Amino acid sequence: MTSALASDRRFWQRPQAARHAIRDKGEGVRETMLLLEGVRCAACVPAIERALDAEPGVIGVQVNAAARRARVTWRDGQTSLADLLEALVRAGYRALPLDAAALDDVRRRESHAAMKRLIVAGFGAMQAMMYATVLYFGGHDSLDVATRELFRWLGFLVATPVVFYAARPFFAGAVRSLRARRPGMDVPVALAVGGIYLASVVEALRGGAEVYFESVSMFVFFLLVGRFFEMRARHRAGDLTDALARLTPPYADRRHPDGSLERVAIRELRVGDCVHVAEGGVLPADGVLLGERCVLDEALLSGESAPVARARGDRLVAGSVLLEGPIDLRVVGVGDDTVLAGIAALVGRAQAARPQLAQAGERAASGFVIRVLLLTALTAGAWSFFDPGRAFTAALAVLVVSCPCAFALAVPVAIARALAVLATRGVLVVKPDAIQGLAEATHVVFDKTGTLTDAAFALDRIEIYRETTSGEALRLAAALARESRHPVARAIAATAADGVVEPAADVEAVPGLGVRGTVGGRPLKLGRADFAVGERAAQEYDEEAVLLADETGAIAAFTPTERLRTGARDAIDALGRQGLRVLISSGDAAAKVRAVAARLGVTDWRARQLPADKLAALTELREAGARVIAVGDGVNDAPVLGGADVAVALAEGAELAQATSDIVLAGARLGNLAPARLTARETLDILRQNQRWALCYNLAAIPLAALGFVPPWLAALGMSMSSMVVVLNAMRIGAGVEPRVRARRDRAPRAAVPA
Amino acid sequence: MNVLLVMIPLSLVLLVGAAAAFFWAVDHDQFADMDTPSLLPLDDDPARPP
Numbered sequence: 190m191t192s193a194l195a196s197d198r199r200f201w202q203r204p205q206a207a208r209h210a211i212r213d214k215g216e217g218v219r220e221t222m223l224l225l226e227g228v229r230c231a232a233c234v235p236a237i238e239r240a241l242d243a244e245p246g247v248i249g250v251q252v253n254a255a256a257r258r259a260r261v262t263w264r265d266g267q268t269s270l271a272d273l274l275e276a277l278v279r280a281g282y283r284a285l286p287l288d289a290a291a292l293d294d295v296r297r298r299e300s301h302a303a304m305k306r307l308i309v310a311g312f313g314a315m316q317a318m319m320y321a322t323v324l325y326f327g328g329h330d331s332l333d334v335a336t337r338e339l340f341r342w343l344g345f346l347v348a349t350p351v352v353f354y355a356a357r358p359f360f361a362g363a364v365r366s367l368r369a370r371r372p373g374m375d376v377p378v379a380l381a382v383g384g385i386y387l388a389s390v391v392e393a394l395r396g397g398a399e400v401y402f403e404s405v406s407m408f409v410f411f412l413l414v415g416r417f418f419e420m421r422a423r424h425r426a427g428d429l430t431d432a433l434a435r436l437t438p439p440y441a442d443r444r445h446p447d448g449s450l451e452r453v454a455i456r457e458l459r460v461g462d463c464v465h466v467a468e469g470g471v472l473p474a475d476g477v478l479l480g481e482r483c484v485l486d487e488a489l490l491s492g493e494s495a496p497v498a499r500a501r502g503d504r505l506v507a508g509s510v511l512l513e514g515p516i517d518l519r520v521v522g523v524g525d526d527t528v529l530a531g532i533a534a535l536v537g538r539a540q541a542a543r544p545q546l547a548q549a550g551e552r553a554a555s556g557f558v559i560r561v562l563l564l565t566a567l568t569a570g571a572w573s574f575f576d577p578g579r580a581f582t583a584a585l586a587v588l589v590v591s592c593p594c595a596f597a598l599a600v601p602v603a604i605a606r607a608l609a610v611l612a613t614r615g616v617l618v619v620k621p622d623a624i625q626g627l628a629e630a631t632h633v634v635f636d637k638t639g640t641l642t643d644a645a646f647a648l649d650r651i652e653i654y655r656e657t658t659s660g661e662a663l664r665l666a667a668a669l670a671r672e673s674r675h676p677v678a679r680a681i682a683a684t685a686a687d688g689v690v691e692p693a694a695d696v697e698a699v700p701g702l703g704v705r706g707t708v709g710g711r712p713l714k715l716g717r718a719d720f721a722v723g724e725r726a727a728q729e730y731d732e733e734a735v736l737l738a739d740e741t742g743a744i745a746a747f748t749p750t751e752r753l754r755t756g757a758r759d760a761i762d763a764l765g766r767q768g769l770r771v772l773i774s775s776g777d778a779a780a781k782v783r784a785v786a787a788r789l790g791v792t793d794w795r796a797r798q799l800p801a802d803k804l805a806a807l808t809e810l811r812e813a814g815a816r817v818i819a820v821g822d823g824v825n826d827a828p829v830l831g832g833a834d835v836a837v838a839l840a841e842g843a844e845l846a847q848a849t850s851d852i853v854l855a856g857a858r859l860g861n862l863a864p865a866r867l868t869a870r871e872t873l874d875i876l877r878q879n880q881r882w883a884l885c886y887n888l889a890a891i892p893l894a895a896l897g898f899v900p901p902w903l904a905a906l907g908m909s910m911s912s913m914v915v916v917l918n919a920m921r922i923g924a925g926v927e928p929r930v931r932a933r934r935d936r937a938p939r940a941a942v943p944a
Numbered sequence: 945m946n947v948l949l950v951m952i953p954l955s956l957v958l959l960v961g962a963a964a965a966f967f968w969a970v971d972h973d974q975f976a977d978m979d980t981p982s983l984l985p986l987d988d989d990p991a992r993p994p
Binding site for chain 2: 251253297300301304305308309312316319336339343346347
């Protein structure tokens with residue numbers, strides 16, 4: 190530990206390493222963003238803050254438990270990044286400085302600007318409405334011209350910042366999309382906002398009949414609310430997906446020809462370098478094993494959690510965890526040449542090939558607005574023919590009464606509400622399209638390892654060969670198992686955790702085979718059969734079992750099994766009750782998949798599936814007309830997830846899969862999927878209601894306005910009320926919660942806080 | 945109606961004040977982390993290392 194600390198320290202003192210992680214804020218003030226490991230709850234926050242604050246020269250510490258990040262600013266010369274990391278280790282937390290790019294605050298600026306715009310629009314709309322009330326209800330006769338003028342210009346005063354500051358993203362978006370020759374929703378919105386505002390200014394200047402400053406402010410405010418919630422949901426999901434920061438370590442130990450080690454940054458590694466990896470470490474690059482043998486956990490790449498033995502000359506892939514080592518390896522691939530990067534590229538292709546779900550609502554609204562603009566022009570033309578004096582008023586009434594609010598809001602407000610509701614229930618939607626896919630899905634394809642089962646093993650059964658109790662055998666085995674990192678050993682130790690375990694002496698771990706040591710004066714071995722009882726006697730025992738033996742022979746055999754994820758059975762039953770077909774597709778052996786499928790009551794399963802097979806099976810299903818939800822976990826699922834209609838990843842799994850998924854189940858709670866689908870269906874229902882309402886309202890109101898029956902003040906009121914109806918209707922999403930879902934929510938009040 | 949001469953400027957001052965206060969709060973990261981502070985009071989013994 191101490192030596193690792195010291196080399197860590199040397200590494201972060203190197204200017205090349207620190208340059209990427211530290212930002213100079215000027216006047217000797219430095220800033221860095223740390224990704225914290227070991228933060229389990231908010232209670233850790235004060236401990237971390239105290240640990241850092243105690244360092245001399247630290248100016249500011251900001252810990253976000255949800256994002257597991259700390260932003261630290263300090264004065265150079267009084268302390269250093271290495272000192273800060275050391276202080277954290279002393280407090281019990283490992284911290285990884287993120288690339289300074291994480292500090293670049295694109296997101297922070299975006300969210301600050303969005304909040305300011307929202308508040309300007311909110312206050313503006315509120316005040317404009319207040320002043321407009323005077324105009325509406327002050328009575329047209331009792332209000333003298335001077336007062337009327339005063340309130341109009343007050344409306345102008347508060348609406349101007351709303352239009353020029355808060356609504357700027359709409360104008361910018363409209364210009365951008367017009368430049369790209371792909372007009373989106375921003376174009377009609379910008380036209381409507383700009384048009385109503387300019388018309389109101391003109392009306393106010395020439396003392397005309399009506400102004401609409403409050404309508405335009407309300408419109409902008411409602412639209413911003415929708416966008417704000419969308420942005421929040423996007424950021425939240427992004428917090429949990431720190432793709433490359435955790436998949437590969439930031440540095441490696443390079444071995445020089447003279448045998449000495451030097452800690453260098455990953456980007457300094459070259460093909461041909463010799464790299465040393467300590468037990469428990471993560472391989473920094475693809476390489477060839479130089480030692481005799483080692484055991485790796487390649488779960489990140491294969492999705493299978495089993496330890497894999499590798500011998501001299503085998504190719505090892507970056508991102509694997511070294512279970513038994515230490516090893517040296519010769520680098521054959523770095524950066525973009527690694528297998529991991531190849532998988533990431535595959536993901537990119539799968540995503541690009543994926544049909545973009547149509548933003549049908551937005552297109553409908555755009556088309557609608559274009560028609561309304563034509564209709565407005567037509568109205569103005571027709572009236573100027575019959576009665577030029579009423580042309581402007583009637584045209585404005587059409588523009589205002591039909592203002593795309595209800596249409597434009599119908600989709601985003603419902604989606605935004607659904608995103609917010611789902612986020613509080615542990616379901617983070619990364620791509621809003623996924624809500625539609627979720628609601629319309631017909632099939633669910635689950636990966637097995639790491640999705641339906643835990644990454645860890647559990648003890649299935651214990652066989653006893655001597656006159657002893659299974660509890661006694663377990664205690665002896667646990668004494669040795671505690672000294673090993675092997676997943677099965679961990680399972681044995683965890684099973685015995687509640688009993689009293691004697692300490693073991695003279696413990697020696699034999700890589701790939703087992704552990705030997707003395708417990709209570711008795712020499713014991715725990716491990717593979719050939720290790721525990723010798724080659725000849727080994728044939729009598731199950732190959733998968735782990736044996737506990739003394740000099741005279743076997744005492745007990747422990748058979749490990751994969752542990753089903755908590756709630757997996759309930760989750761699958763719930764999905765089945767909703768009429769979804771559940772399939773299991775796994776890269777694992779048929780016997781293991783069959784066993785898991787039987788325990789879950791799933792009849793449709795495929796074993797030995799490579800990522801390409803899984804993708805082909807998905808494509809086949811989709812060509813047959815099925816809408817498929819793929820639920821996965823490992824990186825090898827990522828291309829598969831990308832090829833499904835809706836990709837769902839568990840937040841505990843490999844980060845890359847999350848980055849490519851549409852939905853992330855926080856805390857890896859499978860049980861949240863079925864209720865989320867109900868919410869998605871409810872969302873679509875309400876969304877359609879909203880669209881129908883918008884259509885009916887507009888069909889009823891526009892002809893009246895075009896014919897000149899609607900005074901513009903009534904038009905503005907109608908527009909505001911119609912969008913209020915849409916917003917309030919959307920708020921019903923998630924209001925009627927199943928009691929079961931509520932209970933689950935109480936246990937996990939915040940999705941993003943790691944339990 | 946003369947009270948309007950007081951009320952209107954007052955409403956504008958309050959409006960600007962509220963917006964300014966909110967801008968200050970946003971710029972000082974008061975909304976950066978909406979999850980952690982609500983859980984901090986549940987920490988029984990702040991002096992205890994976790």
